[in-house]
Amino acid sequence: MLIRRARKEDYPAFAAIEAGQPGYPAWGVKGFEAEERNRNSVTLAAELDGQAAGFMNFWVLRPQVQLNTLAVGRAFLRRGAAAALLGKLFEYAAKSACREIDLEVNEHNAPAIALYASRGFEVVGKRPKFYNNTDAALLMRKALPSKDL
Numbered sequence: 001m002l003i004r005r006a007r008k009e010d011y012p013a014f015a016a017i018e019a020g021q022p023g024y025p026a027w028g029v030k031g032f033e034a035e036e037r038n039r040n041s042v043t044l045a046a047e048l049d050g051q052a053a054g055f056m057n058f059w060v061l062r063p064q065v066q067l068n069t070l071a072v073g074r075a076f077l078r079r080g081a082a083a084a085l086l087g088k089l090f091e092y093a094a095k096s097a098c099r100e101i102d103l104e105v106n107e108h109n110a111p112a113i114a115l116y117a118s119r120g121f122e123v124v125g126k127r128p129k130f131y132n133n134t135d136a137a138l139l140m141r142k143a144l145p146s147k148d149l
């Protein structure tokens, strides 16, 4: 498993991963390209078997990090790619002297909620009808104690 900065050549693979997850908000190639113009934005790729197996994007808005998107290709699920991407995110957050990581997740997205809970995120709020005016978003946060900095 290799976690590295994403490159332009990865974006079609990222778009295919999004397309394989019905209902997941898709950025598409253009969305990932647009992030290159945001200097607070970091996009990471998880490589498995020499392929881009998953991705993550977050914004470093010190003292906060906002996790915007994270997905793994269906062929690569449950092999630790998301956990490895989150591990790298925690390193970035600590190096950037950030105190918390925030994200939104669909209330019915059990795999993602289990992933985040297992990595120390807690539900701190709820936004009703956030997705397509139907499903609520759970706001989850991981506090980073100063001893980790």
Ligand SMILES: CC(C)(COP(=O)(O)OP(=O)(O)OC[C@H]1O[C@@H](n2cnc3c(N)ncnc32)[C@H](O)[C@@H]1OP(=O)(O)O)[C@@H](O)C(=O)NCCC(=O)NCCS
Pocket: 021, 024, 054, 069, 070, 071, 072, 073, 076, 077, 078, 079, 080, 081, 082, 083, 084, 104, 105, 106, 109, 110, 111, 112, 114, 115, 116, 118
């Ligand atoms: C959520 C998602 C990113 C997890 O990716 P993954 O690479 O399969 O996850 P990992 O293999 O790193 O799993 C790490 C832990 O997360 C939890 N987890 C992951 N998938 C799970 C599932 N389907 N059911 C229950 N728990 C799950 C487990 O605790 C797991 O640890 P374990 O394998 O030791 O039991 C993936 O299912 C996905 O891409 N979903 C669609 C996109 C999405 O919903 N993204 C989150 C947006 S907020």
